[in-house]
Amino acid sequence: MSVRVFVPGDAAAVAVGADRVAAAIASEAQRRGVAIQIVRNGSRGLLELETLVEVETAEGRIGYGPVYPEDVSGMVEGGLFDGAEHPKRIGRPEELAFFKRQTRLTFARCGITDPQSLDDYRAHGGLAGLEKALAMPPLAVVEAIKMSGLRGRGGAGFPAGIKWDTVRAATGATKYVVCNADEGDSGTFADRMLMEGDPFTLIEGMLIAGLAVGAAKGFIYVRSEYPHAVASLNRALQTARGAGLLGPNAGGGRQAFDIEVRVGAGAYVCGEETALLESLEGKRGQVRAKPPLPAHEGLFGQPTLIHNVLTLAAVPFILAEGAKAYADYGVGRSRGTMPIQLAGDIKNGGIFETAFGISLGELIEEIGGGTLSGRPVRAVQVGGPLGAYFPPALFDTPMDYEAFAARGGLIGHAGVVVFNDTVDMAAQARFAFEFCAVESCGKCTPCRLGAVRGAELVDKVVAGEVSELATLEDLCEVMKLGSLCALGGLTPYPVLSAMQHFPQDFRPQAPKLESAG
Amino acid sequence: MSVEHTPDGPDRLEDIIKANIGLDGPLLPILHAVQHAFGFIPEFAVPAIATALNLSRAEVHGVVTFYQDFRDAPPGRHVLKLCRAEACQSRGGVAVEARARELLGVEMDSTTADGAVTLEAVYCLGLCASGPAAMLDDAPVARLSPQRIATLIAEIVA
Numbered sequence: 001m002s003v004r005v006f007v008p009g010d011a012a013a014v015a016v017g018a019d020r021v022a023a024a025i026a027s028e029a030q031r032r033g034v035a036i037q038i039v040r041n042g043s044r045g046l047l048e049l050e051t052l053v054e055v056e057t058a059e060g061r062i063g064y065g066p067v068y069p070e071d072v073s074g075m076v077e078g079g080l081f082d083g084a085e086h087p088k089r090i091g092r093p094e095e096l097a098f099f100k101r102q103t104r105l106t107f108a109r110c111g112i113t114d115p116q117s118l119d120d121y122r123a124h125g126g127l128a129g130l131e132k133a134l135a136m137p138p139l140a141v142v143e144a145i146k147m148s149g150l151r152g153r154g155g156a157g158f159p160a161g162i163k164w165d166t167v168r169a170a171t172g173a174t175k176y177v178v179c180n181a182d183e184g185d186s187g188t189f190a191d192r193m194l195m196e197g198d199p200f201t202l203i204e205g206m207l208i209a210g211l212a213v214g215a216a217k218g219f220i221y222v223r224s225e226y227p228h229a230v231a232s233l234n235r236a237l238q239t240a241r242g243a244g245l246l247g248p249n250a251g252g253g254r255q256a257f258d259i260e261v262r263v264g265a266g267a268y269v270c271g272e273e274t275a276l277l278e279s280l281e282g283k284r285g286q287v288r289a290k291p292p293l294p295a296h297e298g299l300f301g302q303p304t305l306i307h308n309v310l311t312l313a314a315v316p317f318i319l320a321e322g323a324k325a326y327a328d329y330g331v332g333r334s335r336g337t338m339p340i341q342l343a344g345d346i347k348n349g350g351i352f353e354t355a356f357g358i359s360l361g362e363l364i365e366e367i368g369g370g371t372l373s374g375r376p377v378r379a380v381q382v383g384g385p386l387g388a389y390f391p392p393a394l395f396d397t398p399m400d401y402e403a404f405a406a407r408g409g410l411i412g413h414a415g416v417v418v419f420n421d422t423v424d425m426a427a428q429a430r431f432a433f434e435f436c437a438v439e440s441c442g443k444c445t446p447c448r449l450g451a452v453r454g455a456e457l458v459d460k461v462v463a464g465e466v467s468e469l470a471t472l473e474d475l476c477e478v479m480k481l482g483s484l485c486a487l488g489g490l491t492p493y494p495v496l497s498a499m500q501h502f503p504q505d506f507r508p509q510a511p512k513l514e515s516a517g
Numbered sequence: 518m519s520v521e522h523t524p525d526g527p528d529r530l531e532d533i534i535k536a537n538i539g540l541d542g543p544l545l546p547i548l549h550a551v552q553h554a555f556g557f558i559p560e561f562a563v564p565a566i567a568t569a570l571n572l573s574r575a576e577v578h579g580v581v582t583f584y585q586d587f588r589d590a591p592p593g594r595h596v597l598k599l600c601r602a603e604a605c606q607s608r609g610g611v612a613v614e615a616r617a618r619e620l621l622g623v624e625m626d627s628t629t630a631d632g633a634v635t636l637e638a639v640y641c642l643g644l645c646a647s648g649p650a651a652m653l654d655d656a657p658v659a660r661l662s663p664q665r666i667a668t669l670i671a672e673i674v675a
Contacts, residue, residue, distance in 0.1 A: 015644055015647060015658050015659035184641055186645060188641075224549075282580065284580055286583075342646060344607035344645065344648075345608055346646070349646025381603055385603060417607055419607045438640070439640070
């Protein structure tokens with residue numbers, strides 16, 4: 001009987017030596033003649049523990065972390081394969097407060113199963129949603145998505161059910177389901193972790209969507225910065241085809257559905273849905289004017305259901321457990337759970353999936369454990385590079401689309417990036433423009449020119465031309481209202497919020513204050 | 518010797534086009550495959566791809582130059598992409614970048630004179646809770662510090 005040892009294959013684990021840890025464990029076991037089986041699971045999601053090695057014992061899976069390659073020999077010597085005591089032993093990972101406090105619906109299997117094993121997926125509740133969906137008329141599946149209250153997890157928060165209904169009712173020579181896996185926002189990594197750690201959930205969600213709206217083909221557009229996710233998806237798709245999940249009688253039903261992975265080429269703007277469709281068609285990733293909506297005329301002019309990874313990955317649970325079970329979580333019009341990503345200068349960084357409604361302060365102080373550096377928190381950017389900077393005074397804001405909007409912010413893809421008191425908010429505002437200038441697709445003038453002029457204006461203000469502050473505000477207004485898509489339209493958010501909450505940083509040679517607000 | 522003069526350059530290009538032309542929207546997959554094969558998008562590839570896909574050379578050129586990933590010249594022997602995005606900034610990314618530029622003696626998005634290393638900016642690798650992060654060739658690297666980037670650079674320039 002061989003011992004099962006889990007060493008994450010997630011890119012964040014590999015980036016801190018997981019491959020070398022796995023190799024060292026294998027060679028130590030071989031040297032000692034111990035039969036082991038190494039499973040390259042996904043990451044559990046508490047990244048300071050990576051590489052988190054787990055050993056299956058009679059008492060459950062015992063974790064050790066963070067393990068570096070040079071630790072392995074001593075740990076094996078000390079009885080790693082028996083779950084023995086060690087300074088890096090953390091016991092059963094699921095007992096840690098960070099995991100105990102979560103409600104994992106979308107990430108239920110991530111870090112636990114072998115991501116490439118369809119049997120493991122099924123044994124942990126996978127494909128239950130598909131089975132239900134296959135037994136329902138497509139309209140009832142669409143109705144379930146509507147009732148669940150699921151909203152687009154990419155950032156815009158548009159009700160998913162309405163999209164499904166529109167695409168289902170649309171007529172076209174063919175229809176497509178497109179998964180937006182161009183997760184370019186800094187501070188976000190949930191799409192990546194799911195694609196690497198539980199790819200079948202996304203595949204199942206896309207398949208259910210395809211059957212419900214009558215699409216025969218799906219595309220997953222993954223950014224090129226995610227080679228591990230691309231490899232994981234391609235392997236899983238191969239398995240799914242072999243098992244008959246994808247193909248002429250997808251999932252054993254009467255419809256055909258298959259999925260193809262496409263790799264981006266380093267353009268942030270392709271995360272915008274119409275630019276993504278252009279890119280998939282083989283064109284420059286330039287934004288399209290809307291209407292027509294992709295639901296009517298999307299990929300190759302055909303009706304297209306386009307969703308973020310997390311939206312599609314929420315679907316199997318909704319079908320398996322019922323729309324109500326999902327809608328019972330959350331607050332207001334933000335129903336269900338959100339895999340929140342804690343990042344930047346934070347102690348417990350990682351994936352924290354929980355019902356909407358948790359406050360920003362609770363997330364950062366209690367769950368995140370404050371800053372990793374030990375310095376006071378000065379600003380938090382929620383929602384990626386186009387999200388607003390909030391000071392600690394706004395920590396009572398609940399994770400809720402409407403509550404964030406009311407305070408001039410946005411949840412976006414729920415990345416939370418923490419900055420300590422050394423941050424220069426004028427520099428961050430300048431960076432927002434700089435980033436927009438680098439990534440602008442160039443189609444509309446407010447974004448293409450505004451981003452460059454904005455960075456210059458911040459420089460002028462900091463150099464003492466305080467009168468330019470009004471010009472800067474004007475420019476932000478023009479970009480907000482006049483840009484074709486969210487890149488130019490939301491770049492003012494980090495800028496204006498930095499100016500509003502941290503005005504002292506925009507004074508010439510501003511002395512740094514300990515904390516704002 | 519430039520790629521089009523290598524005996525198999527045009528043949529390899531033709532194989533790539535043939536293998537991908539049946540896809541829906543084949544241009545990006547073709548360009549990725551060309552770059553994988555040659556290390557960059559050689560000039561002779563543009564008219565050949567344009568003809569095969571019934572596009573103008575300008576259209577293909579437009580796509581090649583739009584995307585950050587596609588190069589018009591071979592990169593250094595190693596490509597070091599440093600994350601410049603906010604989450605890595607908040608964890609000390611700026612100091613890592615400064616140290617890398619100093620040690621390699623180049624600015625971002627350029628190659629060292631000896632052709633050893635191409636240093637590039639990247640905006641997010643999805644390693645935001647373990648930054649500062651980088652991608653060295655195809656390997657992700659995290660928990661960088663000015664000291665660790667120095668060790669990494671010493672290994673690749675050696």
